[in-house]
Amino acid sequence: MWRSLLLRGTTCLVQVATPRLLHQRPSPPLCARLLTRRPLHRPPCGLEPRGEGYFLAHGGTRAFKKDAKSSVEAPVSPTTITDIKQYLRTKEIPFHDGYSCLHTPSIFVEPSARRDSFSLFVDKTTGQFLCKDTLVEGSWEDLQDCLEVMQKEEQDFLSPRVLLGYPESVEEQEDREWELREVQRIWSSSVPFSDLPEDEAQLIKTMFQITKISNATLKRFGVRLFKPTKSLVFPWFGGPDSSLKGVKLLSAQSTGTDKVIYNEATVPKCNSYYNLFGLPLVGRMDAEVVLTGHELDTLAVSQAAGLPSVALPRGFSCLPPILLPYLEQFKRVTLWLGDDIRSWEASKIYSRKLGLRRCSLVRPGESRPRPVEALDRGKNFGHIIKSSIPAAHKSIVSFKQLREDVYGELVNTEQVAGVKWGRFQELNRILKGHRKGELTVFTGPTGSGKTTFISEVALDLCMQGVNTLWGSFEINNVRLAKIMLTQFAMQRLEENLEQYDFWADKFEELALYFMTFHGQQNIKTVLDTMQHAVYLYDINHVIIDNLQFMMGQENLSVDKFAVQDHIIGAFRKFATNSSCHVTLVIHPRKEEDDRELQTASIFGSAKASQEADNVLILQEKKLVTCPGRRSLQVTKNRFDGDVGIFPLDFHKSSLTFAAPIKGRHKLRKLAGKPEDDEEEAGEKEVKEVKKEKAAKATKTPRSVKKATPQTPQFPCVISFG
Ligand SMILES: Nc1ncnc2c1ncn2[C@@H]1O[C@H](COP(=O)(O)OP(=O)(O)OP(=O)(O)O)[C@@H](O)[C@H]1O
Missing domain, CATH: 3.40.50.300 (P-loop containing nucleotide triphosphate hydrolases)
Known part of the structure; x- marks a missing residue:
């Protein structure tokens, strides 16, 4: 069977002979959902797979199949890490065995221009790949196809510009442009904290309960204030050119008691917002990171512990595998995702994705609140991070190792009982x-x-x-x-x-x-x-x-x-x-x-x-x-x-x-x-x-x-x- 990859710009079709595909179709991309502003006459779409799109990026812009809801298909040919390694060896592609990914030289960058010799990451669980230099990404089958083309045409690299899985519709293009304009509009009308009068800056900090976060920290992370909604603005800088890709706005609402409710909004919408906030401040040689569940927590960790820290884009609710390549450089990852049982459970699950042996987890407790609160209460960050628990557990444990867990269950009975229904x-x-x-x-x-x-x-x-x-x-x-x-x-x-x-x-x-x-x-x-x-x-x-x-x-x-x-x-x-x-x-x-x-x-x-x-x-x-x-x-x-x-x-x-x-x-x-x-x-x-x-x-x-x-x-x- 022949498989087509659409050549962008030239609109000609490259046909790639892949004998492997004679028997099976590659698994379709697992798609992200895209912000849409749909006219009313359009029917609900995308609940069933609609043909095959490829998940390849072009010039630093992700191309998403546009689905109203994500559909999940069975991996047609579940890829094992052994298969992936075997294939790379037969193609004589060198690779490093990382924590969650294999690292290989990028085939989308001219060999002489490669800044980092191993910038293409292949997810060990799914085979999905991402080139950090060009932001080209796709399925394992896509990568195999690319390698076949290169070999057939005796090239030593492929231009990332040739690859885009499906043509963007006018509407999709409009949506993307609208998003970009919106991001720029919010960003340019936001004010850096250092430009605010001191009393106004203090008032805003009090609203968000971040009085201990210094202006210098806010400045380093590029946090601004969007005055019309009195929201904090967290920027998403990404890609090889570190350009502005999106923004997250956080607004605070007082409940009358001393509790504050936070509301968040992102552009692009949360399901295509892949920002690891804090990443641009991470140095190439940094080997340790603290992963948090919120931007404010990352500010607190950075300021109080002086350690590199990044925040997950959607709190502790998910760790999208597409972000894993960005965490590969760290030999030690401390997960400090929050202060409740749900964040604790999430940290245990994510440490499996990140590789157990390098992860340690901060167990929530009275003396270990979430970072922004720990900063407020003058806690010793060095001590909290040092006393985090290694994620790799032994098969046989004694009660000594369990006693904290048991205690945690006893003091948090409501949380241990699970998520409550709102309607039942x-x-x-x-x-x-x-x-x-x-x-x-x-x-x-x-x-x-x-x-x-x-x-x-x-x-x-x-x-x-x-x-x-x-x-x-x-x-x-x-x-x-x-x-x-x-x-x-x-x-x-x-x-x-x-x-x-x-x-x-x-x-x-x-x-x-x-x-x-x-x-x-x-x-x-x-x-x-x-x-x-x-x-x-x-x-x-x-x-x-x-x-x-x-x-x-x-x-x-x-x-x-x-x-x-x-x-x-x-x-x-x-x-x-x-x-x-x-x-x-x-x-x-x-x-x-x-x-x-x-x-x-x-x-x-x-x-x-x-x-x-x-x-x-x-x-x-x-x-x-x-x-x-x-x-x-x-x-x-x-x-x-x-x-x-x-x-x-x-x-x-x-x-x-x-x-x-x-x-x-x-x-x-x-x-x-x-x-x-x-x-x-x-x-x-x-x-x-x-x-x-x-x-x-x-x-x-x-x-x-x-x-x-x-x-x-x-x-x-x-x-x-
Ligand atoms: N409590 C109810 N009283 C009356 N009608 C109901 C009630 N609950 C559901 N229905 C209606 O009954 C129909 C069948 O409902 P549904 O498909 O949920 O049943 P089911 O038990 O899953 O069916 P099946 O046994 O075929 O799987 C639907 O039209 C639904 O709107």
């Missing part, structure tokens, strides 16, 4: 929260609303910063996204099309991804894709709707329930190993008209029910007084044993669920260990009846405002000018 207080009450690494099994009668309900449950978490991946095998991604968008906007957008762009723009900022599978799938392919997405997008929650779509490919000559057990076991293992929550939708094994479903209605064997941490059942009958009304029953909760059931009202126009109005229904909480209740959950005498507190939730109308993501990871929109 009853779930918070029973399950306490949504925790990493757990497996939830969810079932309900056919057509009862399982997909609709779990969609809102997952959306709610996603809005709290839980990076989410959907595997919807039954309904296609466009329909699923439509359901989610309706739930997000809490209204029928069909009747309010003029609001479509407003909600779609906000929805697009959620860290929400979709697998592009439809129909029967092989479990291994699905697990490979999930693994891939966890690495690329730091996914915390995967929803598989539903398990039956993995059964068809397995050998059903063996016992069907044994197959189901095997699949559930595989998801269980994935959840544990990847620290990722998996929610598995399963059709019930049997449905009888006059009985509610039970845990036993789902599983083939007791072994399988042990694998799940949580079992949730959407009940449709009998347990409630009104026929047709649904209830959500939790029949297993490994975290603390609480189980229970609560009624749900369905709002057809917004496709959302809510607790019914006070007094009409009662929340029933079943006492005892969940295992005891499994058989009798719906029939047993309810031992503990609680007055429904849901009134609180219903008193506050679920307004449009509530649907707006407010977390620091997903910035609110600030309008400029």
Whole structure:
């Protein structure tokens, strides 16, 4: 098969003979989402893969496939590090074995002009490559193609200008130009701190609780003030020419108490904002860095510890692999991402990406707050960084090594219980929260609303910063996204099309991804894709709707329930190993008209029910007084044993669920260990009846405002000018 690479500028096609591709297509690029200002008539796009685009850059400007939401496909030919090394050796390409990447000489720079002889980085996990000198990037297959061309044409380098995967549409070009203008406009109308009158500078510093950060530090990092919104402006300088690529604006809002809420906005939008703030100040020979979760923390570390420090672009919510090459030079990386359990968990996960042996982690605690607070409280930074814990852990540990972890769990019980739902207080009450690494099994009668309900449950978490991946095998991604968008906007957008762009723009900022599978799938392919997405997008929650779509490919000559057990076991293992929550939708094994479903209605064997941490059942009958009304029953909760059931009202126009109005229904909480209740959950005498507190939730109308993501990871929109 011949593969085409479009030659930019000359518009001619180069055809590259790649025998390897006779049997397989290269994996499509994993695309970033681009800021869009879409005219209303345009339909929602990009939920399904639309042909193949390549992820190659041109002249320092990234080319992105324009997708409204990211779709994730299975890596067609999962590349192993052994394959990559083998290939490079056969092509006689020298390489260094780095922490997360292999380093090779860039084939996009003339040999005589190479500043750094090893400036092309190949990700050891995915094979994605990036040339730091030219910013050309692409898949492993793209790189192989380039090498084949070079060899065939006996060249010793390729011009980066020849490579661009797909032509930019007029609209894309307009968007990019608009962004550039916007970045320039904000930057040029912002004022350096040193140009502000002293009292004004102090006032702003007080607002942001950074009174201890000196003007000199702010100046070194180029932080400015954007007066119209009283926002701090953090610049993104990048590329070989260190040009201005974007800006992040941080605004502070007082809550009346001594707490301050920060709102962030970036241009370009957060999903294509790849700034490691502080990077331009890192010297070529620096071997140590402190990685923080916020620009202000990086300022604090730099000032107080005198160490190089860089901040992740989206807080601790993700570490995009495309940034890994920039961290390769460091022999020691200290991760000091925040002061809570979520940032601590994230630092453990990111140290795997960065290479465990060079990473050490600052454990959050009373004496180790986040850096900007540590500066405020006069903490000893040298001591905190020195006492960070090596990420590489031994297989066997003593209680001495665990005691801090145990203490951390005891003092942070609320955080340990997981992320709280914003819309489902009853779930918070029973399950306490949504925790990493757990497996939830969810079932309900056919057509009862399982997909609709779990969609809102997952959306709610996603809005709290839980990076989410959907595997919807039954309904296609466009329909699923439509359901989610309706739930997000809490209204029928069909009747309010003029609001479509407003909600779609906000929805697009959620860290929400979709697998592009439809129909029967092989479990291994699905697990490979999930693994891939966890690495690329730091996914915390995967929803598989539903398990039956993995059964068809397995050998059903063996016992069907044994197959189901095997699949559930595989998801269980994935959840544990990847620290990722998996929610598995399963059709019930049997449905009888006059009985509610039970845990036993789902599983083939007791072994399988042990694998799940949580079992949730959407009940449709009998347990409630009104026929047709649904209830959500939790029949297993490994975290603390609480189980229970609560009624749900369905709002057809917004496709959302809510607790019914006070007094009409009662929340029933079943006492005892969940295992005891499994058989009798719906029939047993309810031992503990609680007055429904849901009134609180219903008193506050679920307004449009509530649907707006407010977390620091997903910035609110600030309008400029
Ligand atoms: N509580 C409810 N009351 C009435 N209709 C509902 C309710 N929940 C969902 N629906 C509607 O029922 C239809 C089926 O919903 P959904 O696809 O979520 O069910 P499901 O249980 O996932 O179906 P399946 O068993 O086929 O997987 C949809 O049109 C949805 O809007």
